[in-house]
Amino acid sequence: MTTTPEGEVVQALIRECNKRGWEQRKITYEGRVGAPDRMVLAPSTLFFVECKAPGQVPTPVQAREHERIRRTGTRVYVCDSECSVEYVFRHIANTIEQRSIHPDWR
Secondary structure (H helix, E strand, O other): OOOOHHHHHHHHHHHHHHHHOOEEEEOOOOOOOOOOOEEEEEOOEEEEEEEOOOOOOOOHHHHHHHHHHHHOOOEEEEEOOHHHHHHHHHHHHHHHHHHHHOOOOO
């Protein structure tokens, strides 16, 4: 089976979750459009990832929904390569580590 370029980014996200013992779920909205592709649950952390083919950007509907989510203080990342997935996951892991070292830091 052939994987699309976006599918390769999704597979990189799934591999990173498995490697770190984090959970991920595909997201869809009932009766709405624009949901980020994946919700990731890491220790004491929830964030969303929009997976795109290399060089692609979210549609205007997706961008509006991402902004609505960000206004709640929840992170939404857009990844268009395996490298960008790895970067986001390292960033989140470092944030989690900082919280465990400094529990009062938010």
